[in-house]
Amino acid sequence: MTSLAQVGMGTTLAGVALPSPVLTASGCSAAGRELAPYLDVAELGAVVTKSVMLRPRSGRATPRMAETPSGMLNSIGLQGPGIEAFLEHDLPWLAARAARAVVSIAGGSVEEFVQLAGRLVGAPGVALLEVNISCPNVASRGQVFACDPRAAADVIAAVKDAADVPVLAKLSPDVTDIVTIAAACVQAGADGLSMINTLLGMAIDTDTLRPILAGITGGLSGPAIRPVAVRCVWQVHAALPEVPILGMGGIMTGLDALQFLLAGASAVSVGTAVFHDPSAPARVARELRDALADRGIPGVADVVGLAHRDGRR
Amino acid sequence: MTVPSQVRARLVGSEPVGAYHLLTLDAPAVAAGAGPGQFVAVAVGGPGSAMLLRRAFALYTADPATGLVQVVVAEHRPGTAWLVHSPVGTELDLVGPLGRPFPLPAAAGTAVLVAGGYGSAPMFDLARRLRERGSAVHLVLGAATGERLFGADEAPHVADTVTVTTDDGSTGRRGLVTDGLTALVEDTAADVLYACGPMAMLRAVGEIAAAYAVPCHVAVEEAMACGIGVCMTCVLPVIGADGRSRMVRSCTEGPVFEASRVRWKDVGTLPADVVGADAMGGHR
Numbered sequence: 001m002t003s004l005a006q007v008g009m010g011t012t013l014a015g016v017a018l019p020s021p022v023l024t025a026s027g028c029s030a031a032g033r034e035l036a037p038y039l040d041v042a043e044l045g046a047v048v049t050k051s052v053m054l055r056p057r058s059g060r061a062t063p064r065m066a067e068t069p070s071g072m073l074n075s076i077g078l079q080g081p082g083i084e085a086f087l088e089h090d091l092p093w094l095a096a097r098a099a100r101a102v103v104s105i106a107g108g109s110v111e112e113f114v115q116l117a118g119r120l121v122g123a124p125g126v127a128l129l130e131v132n133i134s135c136p137n138v139a140s141r142g143q144v145f146a147c148d149p150r151a152a153a154d155v156i157a158a159v160k161d162a163a164d165v166p167v168l169a170k171l172s173p174d175v176t177d178i179v180t181i182a183a184a185c186v187q188a189g190a191d192g193l194s195m196i197n198t199l200l201g202m203a204i205d206t207d208t209l210r211p212i213l214a215g216i217t218g219g220l221s222g223p224a225i226r227p228v229a230v231r232c233v234w235q236v237h238a239a240l241p242e243v244p245i246l247g248m249g250g251i252m253t254g255l256d257a258l259q260f261l262l263a264g265a266s267a268v269s270v271g272t273a274v275f276h277d278p279s280a281p282a283r284v285a286r287e288l289r290d291a292l293a294d295r296g297i298p299g300v301a302d303v304v305g306l307a308h309r310d311g312r313r
Numbered sequence: 314m315t316v317p318s319q320v321r322a323r324l325v326g327s328e329p330v331g332a333y334h335l336l337t338l339d340a341p342a343v344a345a346g347a348g349p350g351q352f353v354a355v356a357v358g359g360p361g362s363a364m365l366l367r368r369a370f371a372l373y374t375a376d377p378a379t380g381l382v383q384v385v386v387a388e389h390r391p392g393t394a395w396l397v398h399s400p401v402g403t404e405l406d407l408v409g410p411l412g413r414p415f416p417l418p419a420a421a422g423t424a425v426l427v428a429g430g431y432g433s434a435p436m437f438d439l440a441r442r443l444r445e446r447g448s449a450v451h452l453v454l455g456a457a458t459g460e461r462l463f464g465a466d467e468a469p470h471v472a473d474t475v476t477v478t479t480d481d482g483s484t485g486r487r488g489l490v491t492d493g494l495t496a497l498v499e500d501t502a503a504d505v506l507y508a509c510g511p512m513a514m515l516r517a518v519g520e521i522a523a524a525y526a527v528p529c530h531v532a533v534e535e536a537m538a539c540g541i542g543v544c545m546t547c548v549l550p551v552i553g554a555d556g557r558s559r560m561v562r563s564c565t566e567g568p569v570f571e572a573s574r575v576r577w578k579d580v581g582t583l584p585a586d587v588v589g590a591d592a593m594g595g596h597r
């Protein structure tokens with residue numbers, strides 16, 4: 001047994017030291033402010049903000065969500081105020097609380113990503129950028145950047161040039177071979193990888209006999225996708241053991257988080273769980289600390305990728 | 314505004330009332346400072362539930378003295394079914410009070426309150442508060458059937474007049490809740506309207522209010538995933554103070570809106586003139 005106080009919860013993600021390995025997930029905690037009644041944002045590893053774009057965006061029509069077994073579908077359409085309002089209202093709020101921000105950026109072209117990264121240079125409290133490449137590429141008739149190694153690499157290389165903080169590429173699981181995309185992003189300069197984004201899904205209303213979501217298809221998240229996410233982290237860590245990974249997909253508990261660390265993630269994001277339990281990121285961190293103590297493990301750093309090693313306890 | 318709390322609340326009462334279930338919960342932190350029109354979000358299915366999303370319910374009562382809150386639940390699909398069948402003593406994970414309450418007028422006057430189905434739940438507390446401040450209150454309750462009326466017996470205790478309508482005529486007048494509303498607004502010289510119920514009803518009440526140029530506050534019901542403002546699922550097109558329309562979160566900026574600001578016929582669509590619609594490109 002390790003005593004609770006002795007468990008080292010600090011971790012390093014893409015060269016950035018974080019006091020906790022548990023972060024929020026992009027699009028699931030806005031820019032942190034709404035969580036203030038339920039947890040202390042400064043105690044989280046970081047707040048990963050909703051993907052921000054250059055201009056204000058309305059998002060799609062409603063219905064935008066459907067609950068599914070152990071999961072949900074969403075088709076929000078990246079509603080947000082745009083980068084200028086984000087810089088004016090959202091980042092300062094986090095910085096004033098000494099919370100670290102991982103700013104997620106999204107664009108429809110390489111140029112848009114570059115402009116976003118440029119606007120964020122020198123902004124207060126930004127620890128990392130997370131590049132949401134699960135966006136349709138306007139230049140290739142809407143094909144998602146994350147599904148094409150060349151397009152993904154182009155975005156990452158350009159953002160890397162423009163940014164003054166380490167850059168994470170956020171990968172989509174909707175690809176034949178996630179290791180190929182991961183390797184292309186790393187080659188292009190990504191300092192780390194976030195995985196996974198939602199899986200494309202769909203549900204049909206058997207009363208109206210039509211799709212439930214106004215956007216027809218939507219992103220599946222929650223515990224339903226956890227095994228897919230753990231598999232993705234495992235495969236990428238096996239192929240690229242030196243590359244830092246921010247793992248996510250269906251984490252509800254500390255033991256779920258531990259699976260991701262064991263598979264090779266250095267830190268994790270808690271997304272959909274926040275809708276179930278607004279204090280989830282703080283609770284998951286506590287439960288993870290307890291789980292490490294119970295297993296006599298000194299700290300987070302000791303379990304990253306541990307499941308890949310020979311032998312078991 | 315009160316800061317919401319997340320609490321473990323014991324279910325201390327659960328009883329059928331007509332077509333609904335009246336649930337009583339011991340939740341002092343939620344009861345303190347809650348206003349009419351605010352809601353709670355309840356986790357359903359117990360620990361490890363496959364139903365991830367909370368269910369939202371308007372507060373029917375919230376008593377800071379006893380620490381009890383009550384909600385009126387219509388059994389609908391699995392989440393509400395689990396809730397109404399939970400035995401007394403069950404610990405529920407509750408977040409609230411959420412959203413903005415109905416605003417109370419600065420001066421005493423005459424208010425007409427219109428409710429459809431379980432939409433009457435928040436109206437009783439609202440009526441009491443209006444009367445405490447010297448306003449006259451006229452309450453109109455409507456539902457599809459008598460079973461689906463909630464609070465018709467209690468209504469005379471909180472309002473100066475009560476009008477009851479049902480679609481099938483099983484209780485009160487036959488017809489829609491809005492049928493006699495124009496006459497009521499005129500006869501009482503109402504200077505404010507409040508409404509809670511189905512969207513079509515809210516829209517109709519809003520139109521009557523507009524015709525008489527009186528303010529009208531309505532509580533909308535949009536599907537919600539988080540209830541706390543982080544997911545952006547619960548939006549509807551609302552005209553802002555600057556005259557521009559935006560997709561606005563009904564969980565944090567609502568559920569109460571001034572009816573004239575809601576673009577009723579555009580709910581469920583993405584109007585081209587909403588702020589940021591031009592940035593959607595192929596994403597519509």
Ligand SMILES: Cc1cc2nc3c(=O)[nH]c(=O)nc-3n(C[C@H](O)[C@H](O)[C@H](O)COP(=O)(O)OP(=O)(O)OC[C@H]3O[C@@H](n4cnc5c(N)ncnc54)[C@H](O)[C@@H]3O)c2cc1C
Pocket residue numbers: 067352366367368369370371372384385386387388389390391392393394431434533534535536537538568
């Ligand atoms: C502000 C507000 C106040 C409400 N007040 C009451 C009330 O006082 N009494 C009452 O009986 N019901 C009320 N509702 C509706 C109630 O939340 C839904 O009927 C309930 O969530 C349905 O759950 P279910 O498991 O039966 O249905 P499901 O269809 O299985 O629910 C699946 C998901 O969709 C969401 N959802 C489905 N229908 C609705 C809906 N109509 N509104 C919001 N979310 C929905 C659920 O929250 C859940 O996330 C209110 C809703 C809102 C937004």
Ligand SMILES: Cc1cc2nc3c(=O)[nH]c(=O)nc-3n(C[C@H](O)[C@H](O)[C@H](O)COP(=O)(O)O)c2cc1C
Pocket residue numbers: 025026027028050051074076078104132170196197198219220221222223225248249250251269270271272273544
């Ligand atoms: C409502 C909702 C909105 C999301 N928005 C974004 C987003 O803006 N950018 C992004 O990179 N991922 C977004 N995601 C994906 C999550 O960040 C996360 O990758 C995914 O949901 C898996 O984790 P989870 O199961 O813990 O939610 C969103 C997910 C949900 C449910």
Ligand code: FES
Pocket residue numbers: 536537538539540541542543544545546547548562563564565
């Ligand atoms: S329900 Fe999530 S933002 Fe309103």
